[in-house]
Amino acid sequence: MSLPAAEPENPKREKSAPQRAMEKLGLVRDIDLALHLPYRYEDETRIVSIASLRDGDNAQVEGTVRDAQVQFRPRRQLVVRMDDVSGGLLVLRFINFYPSHQKTLAAGHRVRVRGEVRGGFFGLEMVHPTFKAVEEDTPLATALTPVYPTSAALPQAYLRKAVASGVQRADLADFIPAELVPKGMTSLRESLRFLHHPTPDVSLAELEDKSHPAWQRLKFEELLAQQLSQLQSRRERDLQRAPAFEIKAGGLQEKLLAALPFALTPAQRRVVEEIAGDLQKDVPMHRLLQGDVGSGKTVVAALSAAIAIEAGWQCALMAPTEILAEQHFRKLIGWLTPLGVGLAWLTGSRKGKARKEMLAKVASGEAKLIVGTHAVIQDEVAFARLGLAVIDEQHRFGVQQRLTLRHKLAAQSLEPHMLMMSATPIPRTLAMTLFADLDISTIDELPPGRTPIVTKVFGDSKRDAVIERIRDEVEQGRQVYWVCPLIEESEKLDLQNATATHQQLCEALPGRVVGLLHGRMPAAEKAAVMSLFSSGEMAVLVSTTVIEVGVDVPNASLMVIEHAERFGLSQLHQLRGRVGRGSVASVCVLLYTGPLSDTGKSRLKAMAETTDGFEIARRDLDIRGPGEFLGARQSGAPLLRFADLATDEHLVKTARIAAERLLDRFPQAAEKHIQRWLGGRSEYLKA
Known part of the structure; x- marks a missing residue:
């Protein structure tokens, strides 16, 4: 059977669903396939006995099917019982199944099965395990089986063949002279072949945390391509000309x-x-x-x-x-x-x-x-x-x-x-x-006279107490922001939420002007609302639109952020920065709705602990990765797939030095390396 290619032989022929799915994943060139690395591995190199299985194990067993029945409890399912020489019994359960499943899993057939073991009502079972018919002498795999990032339209088996084919055909020659590669690193070809099919004796922890030498080579290559692209951009710009402005005394x-x-x-x-x-x-x-x-x-x-x-x-x-x-x-x-x-x-x-x-x-x-x-x-x-x-x-x-x-x-x-x-x-x-x-x-310093902002975190059950605090602030002639999140998928729902909050605050503050600002308002109306708030005529502004940058109202002393768990850390910090702009002590209240995810807890904890933007940025990088900072530099796809900026700083420094030497002494090799890793994306790095 021929292996699926990265590109169809006849471009006029309509592409199959898997080919379209591969293009969507960016798997167009052979090198794209070669660099599409597994996110985990399955160990199909050994068999364990059914008797030794424990709840929670991920294991591969081999034995004989004793019986297979289609049952209706509570819904139609295929239930298979198998055993092996250890005397253990294992139930295989399939909610979705086909006639081919029943054929392979018929009583008396020998099968090899892999999946997660769990305790069932009738003993240990696997739900929807992978399986295949085998003979007593069918050989085991000699390397760990890769599991690749994929989509519903791209079966794992198809992708494995396509990647194997891509690795065979791709030009994996080392463009980088050996003198510029850190000592102890294997070649690109060896590293890729190993990472696609690691030997069973490898430390799985080293593969998972990407500290294995093969991973180090991939990270170095990726960082080098990125550094080369940036250095090339800087040098190209140094060749361009711009107007030189003369600065005159008294100008x-x-x-x-x-x-x-x-x-x-x-x-x-x-x-x-x-x-x-x-x-x-x-x-x-x-x-x-x-x-x-x-x-x-x-x-x-x-x-x-x-x-x-x-x-x-x-x-x-x-x-x-x-x-x-x-x-x-x-x-x-x-x-x-x-x-x-x-x-x-x-x-x-x-x-x-x-x-x-x-x-x-x-x-x-x-x-x-x-x-x-x-x-x-x-x-x-x-x-x-x-x-x-x-x-x-x-x-x-x-x-x-x-x-x-x-x-x-x-x-x-x-x-x-x-x-x-x-x-x-x-x-x-x-x-x-x-x-x-x-x-x-x-x-790295704020103008004098700015007051520190106190940040408080409350569950939504404290909403009435927060409204009471707003009443106090307004009585003292101060102004308040109340921000509701706006998520595109639920814009209508969030707008209702903001409208309801606006109504609630209007009732709680009779005789005070409470404004509402949202994305569907005409620009003139938005400007009018902002003007009333800036001039001090409006006491409270309820907003769903992004007001986190640039809005400067020194008299605003309280910021309430509803559903704070929905916002990113940097965005929360930007919103908080709308208060504390005058001489009055300011407070930012983060209202959340539980239960909180670990990420949500980390964000709110960081906000309560520090008001330092650089510390916030560092923690945001740890929590979210670089996307928040890059914005469109990544053009919808992360430019660093393998390197981790939190742990690979030493490799960044090595790649920077190597990039300068490569561009100076081996410019053609540098260009090939950029094309291999970035393709057409290098322009986005330079924007």
Whole structure:
């Protein structure tokens, strides 16, 4: 029987369901199949006696079928009894079965059976075990049997054959010179063959925790490909040209600094200098500005924009939501309009004549600073001279949106400088790996006068007590946020939940304005609600929309997060950062509905224990993995499948050194290695 190939021989022939399922899993090339590794193994290399079985064992037995009956209790099922020379008896139970099952499992037939043993009403049994007909001399497997990640449309047996075929055909030559491979590692070919079919004497613990030398080679190869891609990206950008902005004494940046109603913190001054240094070079800046919630990133962006504008260029600032974009716009208008800077406001909700006027200002160069959502990069937006692009909360933009911005400016002879901002601090291992192509500036202190936030965790049964606390805060002239989760699959249900909470708070606070904000409201209505809350006329804001970034109301002193167990750790931290912005002591209440999962418990415990954004980020990496931080850099698929950033930092460092040497001395080998591991995904790493 011929083995299934990674690609159909005739592309015009309609693909089978398993082939379509393989494509969905990304198993297109032979090397994709070779790198599709088992997530566990079954030991079919030995037989144990039925008499020795215990409840909970995963085992393989061999014996003779004594009888097989189709029973109806309470539903139709096939019940088979078998024994072996040890005298033990085992029941096999099949709820779903076919005539072929009954044929193979007929009385008197010898069978080999594997599955999980459990105690049943009639003794030990296996439910839906794997089985096959055997003779007395049928040989056992000589290696552990791989179990691969798959889908319902892709049977394990089909996938095993396809992977075995892919491993045979794939080019597994070592592209990396031996001198760059850490000592003691086996070749790629040996490592892959071993991991697909390990010998039975191997330590299963070493395979499961990926500490086996074969796993170490795979991790090193993967990290090397990722480091090569990042290094290549940085070097390609170093060959590009960007406008070098001259910073003049008494220029717009100095005027803005003098006009600000507050002094910069030392950390803000430091990062402004780092950015200014980049903007004076003719190489495109590619810098990530990270700082905890409320650390003052917007003013750093404004001072950076002032440098570009003073030099005669435009600056675009993109934010992921209209609420956040409008917050930026209001602040920037207040700071820059008195200094004679023309601003444009572009969002999806701005239509008609007003939109045309804004587009004309952008195209003519009259608008020096363009603020908005992803509408800033739509086809009809033409910049006169874009010199700096600022992307706020960069991890929440789709990779395609960031690439669109770069491609949109391809017609310019000069690349714009790019400043990305994030209120989710990047843990050190992530900075060394998936953000290695960026320069990183960190604002590591909060402006003076900020009060610490106390975080309290309560079960939903304490809801009435929380509402009583809200009444107290409002009586003292303070304001309150109440956030309900919004999950796409149950948007309608969550909206009802928010509406019910809004009604409950309206009844509990007669004579007070309680607002409701949700995703289905028109943009103008949302803006009106936010305006009432910002101005202090609204006492409580119930919201389902993402208000976690940028909203700045110093008088808000209490944040209630309902169903806190549904939120990610970084998102909880962002939400908490909406309070504690004034001089009043602030509280964040996390209301949860039990029972809590282990992950839910870990999140809420972390929130109660620390308000340090970097510690939160480290714990989030431990709990959730890197996806939260990468956003669209992973383009829907994790770029690191095998390496673990929590435990493999030593390999990251080794891969970084090897990547530089490989790219310098063996550039063709480096390119082959990137193609093998990343294929077309390397562009996403560079976005």
